[in-house]
Amino acid sequence: MTIRSFNPPVRTLMGPGPADVHPRVLAALARPTIGHLDPAFVGMMDEVKDLLRTAFRTRNALTMPVSAPGSAGMETCFVNLVEPGDEVVVCINGVFGGRMKENVERAGGVPIVVQGTWGRAVDPDQVADTLKRHPNARLLAFVQAETSTGAQSDARALAEIARRHDCLTIVDAVTALGGSPLEVDAWGLDAVYAGSQKCLSCVPGLAPVTFNERALEKVRARKTRVRSWFLDLNLVMGYWSGEQKRSYHHTAPVNALYALHEALVMLAEEGVEAAWKRHAHHHLALRAGLETLGLELIVPEAERLPQLNSVAVPAGIDEAALRARLLSRYNLELGAGLGDLAGKVWRIGLMGYSSRPANILLCLGAMASELDAVGYRADAGAAIAAARAVLDQAD
Amino acid sequence: MTIRSFNPPVRTLMGPGPADVHPRVLAALARPTIGHLDPAFVGMMDEVKDLLRTAFRTRNALTMPVSAPGSAGMETCFVNLVEPGDEVVVCINGVFGGRMKENVERAGGVPIVVQGTWGRAVDPDQVADTLKRHPNARLLAFVQAETSTGAQSDARALAEIARRHDCLTIVDAVTALGGSPLEVDAWGLDAVYAGSQKCLSCVPGLAPVTFNERALEKVRARKTRVRSWFLDLNLVMGYWSGEQKRSYHHTAPVNALYALHEALVMLAEEGVEAAWKRHAHHHLALRAGLETLGLELIVPEAERLPQLNSVAVPAGIDEAALRARLLSRYNLELGAGLGDLAGKVWRIGLMGYSSRPANILLCLGAMASELDAVGYRADAGAAIAAARAVLDQAD
Numbered sequence: 001m002t003i004r005s006f007n008p009p010v011r012t013l014m015g016p017g018p019a020d021v022h023p024r025v026l027a028a029l030a031r032p033t034i035g036h037l038d039p040a041f042v043g044m045m046d047e048v049k050d051l052l053r054t055a056f057r058t059r060n061a062l063t064m065p066v067s068a069p070g071s072a073g074m075e076t077c078f079v080n081l082v083e084p085g086d087e088v089v090v091c092i093n094g095v096f097g098g099r100m101k102e103n104v105e106r107a108g109g110v111p112i113v114v115q116g117t118w119g120r121a122v123d124p125d126q127v128a129d130t131l132k133r134h135p136n137a138r139l140l141a142f143v144q145a146e147t148s149t150g151a152q153s154d155a156r157a158l159a160e161i162a163r164r165h166d167c168l169t170i171v172d173a174v175t176a177l178g179g180s181p182l183e184v185d186a187w188g189l190d191a192v193y194a195g196s197q198k199c200l201s202c203v204p205g206l207a208p209v210t211f212n213e214r215a216l217e218k219v220r221a222r223k224t225r226v227r228s229w230f231l232d233l234n235l236v237m238g239y240w241s242g243e244q245k246r247s248y249h250h251t252a253p254v255n256a257l258y259a260l261h262e263a264l265v266m267l268a269e270e271g272v273e274a275a276w277k278r279h280a281h282h283h284l285a286l287r288a289g290l291e292t293l294g295l296e297l298i299v300p301e302a303e304r305l306p307q308l309n310s311v312a313v314p315a316g317i318d319e320a321a322l323r324a325r326l327l328s329r330y331n332l333e334l335g336a337g338l339g340d341l342a343g344k345v346w347r348i349g350l351m352g353y354s355s356r357p358a359n360i361l362l363c364l365g366a367m368a369s370e371l372d373a374v375g376y377r378a379d380a381g382a383a384i385a386a387a388r389a390v391l392d393q394a395d
Numbered sequence: 396m397t398i399r400s401f402n403p404p405v406r407t408l409m410g411p412g413p414a415d416v417h418p419r420v421l422a423a424l425a426r427p428t429i430g431h432l433d434p435a436f437v438g439m440m441d442e443v444k445d446l447l448r449t450a451f452r453t454r455n456a457l458t459m460p461v462s463a464p465g466s467a468g469m470e471t472c473f474v475n476l477v478e479p480g481d482e483v484v485v486c487i488n489g490v491f492g493g494r495m496k497e498n499v500e501r502a503g504g505v506p507i508v509v510q511g512t513w514g515r516a517v518d519p520d521q522v523a524d525t526l527k528r529h530p531n532a533r534l535l536a537f538v539q540a541e542t543s544t545g546a547q548s549d550a551r552a553l554a555e556i557a558r559r560h561d562c563l564t565i566v567d568a569v570t571a572l573g574g575s576p577l578e579v580d581a582w583g584l585d586a587v588y589a590g591s592q593k594c595l596s597c598v599p600g601l602a603p604v605t606f607n608e609r610a611l612e613k614v615r616a617r618k619t620r621v622r623s624w625f626l627d628l629n630l631v632m633g634y635w636s637g638e639q640k641r642s643y644h645h646t647a648p649v650n651a652l653y654a655l656h657e658a659l660v661m662l663a664e665e666g667v668e669a670a671w672k673r674h675a676h677h678h679l680a681l682r683a684g685l686e687t688l689g690l691e692l693i694v695p696e697a698e699r700l701p702q703l704n705s706v707a708v709p710a711g712i713d714e715a716a717l718r719a720r721l722l723s724r725y726n727l728e729l730g731a732g733l734g735d736l737a738g739k740v741w742r743i744g745l746m747g748y749s750s751r752p753a754n755i756l757l758c759l760g761a762m763a764s765e766l767d768a769v770g771y772r773a774d775a776g777a778a779i780a781a782a783r784a785v786l787d788q789a790d
Contacts, residue, residue: 004660005657005660006657006660008433013428013430029424031402034406038728041403071645074625099624106623227502227623228474228623229469229497230463230467251592252599252600253648254413256600
């Protein structure tokens with residue numbers, strides 16, 4: 001069988017990511033490829049670093065995108081900061097906390113787990129208590145924005161506790177960056193990783209990271225070599241350093257970086273705080289509509305990520321069938337539950353370019369009408385009116 | 396200072412990669428992003444695997460692109476196949492052999508180096524001798540296509556020697572895939588990695604790999620866990636497996652995979668052997684022109700990669716200044732020397748879409764005229780005529 005060119009369907013992406021990629025970003029992506037050592041490219045890399053600092057709210061010199069997906073951003077943090085035998089306190093309140101534990105083990109470290117509840121924030125008291133009981137731990141790892149549940153943890157409070165116990169923090173902000181408050185410097189976060197395909201409205205494949213001086217000190221003071229050559233910051237830093245002659249490390253994903261650059265330019269144009277506000281506002285509109293439909297968000301409002309809404313599947317509804325129906329009829333993608341929440345929730349993302357009024361209305365209208373068709377009484381008009389009332393409120 | 400959208404210059408890429416990306420591939424890259432668990436995307440992944448098998452000349456079930464650059468493809472091979480304490484024979488005849496050694500060490504293995512000569516093929520006798528002296532080694536690693544020098548090693552012969560000594564092979568074919576003979580099954584290569592941005596004319600950022608059953612047996616029989624979570628084939632296989640329900644591992648770089656798919660469709664349309672022939676033919680045309688200019692290729696013809704030509708810089712010529720001039724005046728990128736060859740050679744790539752008559756003429760004309768301008772007597776017309784005579788020969 002001859003395989004032909006692939007023409008994807010045109011979807012509206014309201015799952016946990018990738019989010020809708022803005023046409024400006026797709027246009028940037030397709031610009032002509034240049035060499036990764038081209039002076040023009042090197043200049044663009046410096047701009048990407050500056051733009052990422054704006055997004056992360058940091059002045060950290062080491063702020064750059066890892067040339068691989070968010071999972072590799074996670075691994076970059078752990079493989080560089082953990083040495084064999086190191087005790088690392090890891091908070092688990094969803095899938096990605098579990099991965100952190102895996103990462104600690106692969107790096108030769110000893111994970112000490114703070115077991116939290118799926119769909120809830122990490123409990124700072126529990127963390128403080130664990131750190132007290134493990135005085136040798138020098139690292140605290142937690143997920144600020146748990147993509148598997150939509151729970152948001154208090155990164156500022158957790159970082160403060162970590163500092164009191166002389167620990168560095170490793171923070172997963174994959175779903176947070178560009179969508180909800182994240183203050184790397186003001187909160188004193190030490191090593192943070194994110195993803196390109198969530199609230200930055202960029203294509204998947206890059207993992208912005210930022211390390212402060214305290215974290216880099218620890219990397220420089222290692223007694224053993226980093227277990228990954230590809231992710232060894234001692235090498236990657238030479239490649240991304242603007243100060244000196246750039247040393248060849250790997251071939252950067254040139255076009256993906258064009259896209260990230262454009263996405264970050266757009267974020268800077270909107271303003272980081274304005275983007276946070278937009279996500280929060282649109283969350284409230286979606287929530288008003290969902291509640292009108294009698295649907296329940298599983299995360300308590302105070303611990304909820306505005307950009308990722310986990311909605312309990314009503315009793316008797318086949319969650320996968322409904323998602324399939326939305327996809328085939330409306331080209332609308334919602335996310336399924338992961339891990340403990342598989343089959344129990346839909347995850348509705350309002351991230352980046354996906355966070356816009358048209359998407360809110362499409363989602364509410366489509367969900368209401370398809371739920372109604374399978375016997376769950378839902379009034380699309382009422383849901384849309386409720387969302388509209390929130391959208392009407394001046395911000 | 397406000398950072399604006401980045402508009403790259405339009406270059407002709409005749410360095411060691413990235414090569415010119417075909418407009419069809421750039422167009423595919425910019426198609427609308429869909430979810431990485433979308434049924435349409437999963438179908439495309441299966442096609443990518445099939446197309447890669449065609450390119451690699453293999454029936455290996457585990458044939459897929461790693462979601463990161465070629466360096467991560469290298470690391471995928473080593474981190475999965477090497478366990479702490481394992482002796483690994485590594486052939487070094489350029490930069491990338493050196494990296495293999497690094498990879499062995501990071502994976503906890505013990506490298507046994509076969510030191511070769513920069514710009515020459517790996518010596519099979521030397522390898523056989525080393526394997527004899529190290530009967531505990533179970534892995535032989537070598538670079539088939541040394542991108543730093545343009546030397547091609549005899550992968551078939553080396554794999555045969557490895558089998559005689561009960562060793563598996565890890566083969567770097569980054570620059571070979573799609574450009575010069577590579578027969579994974581016929582030659583019995585066990586684990587092979589490549590890159591997207593060389594002879595496939597795709598954007599950088601993906602690393603096709605293929606593992607045969609012997610290699611997978613070794614991965615499955617590991618006594619220790621793979622040191623990388625991101626690159627652990629036990630997990631990645633679940634993600635790329637078409638047979639069963641696809642398990643979530645990481646978010647695939649969706650758009651980059653559109654591009655790879657299109658590049659591989661184009662390779663299949665041309666035919667893999669026809670592509671090898673084209674690269675060989677264009678090499679001869681370029682060589683004829685370069686020799687007419689009195690320039691010397693540093694690798695002996697029998698050991699030369701047709702798609703990557705290392706040319707000795709004539710005495711008295713400032714190699715960097717000439718490259719800078721070609722870039723600024725003609726938007727033409729040639730490669731510099733790396734490692735031992737830094738400052739001593741230009742690397743001229745004729746890879747993928749860059750391997751076309753127009754590029755040969757541009758390169759010869761531009762080099763001749765700019766060399767002439769700095770006092771090296773060079774006749775552009777004669778060089779072009781010599782190349783043209785080769786192009787005229789029916790293939």
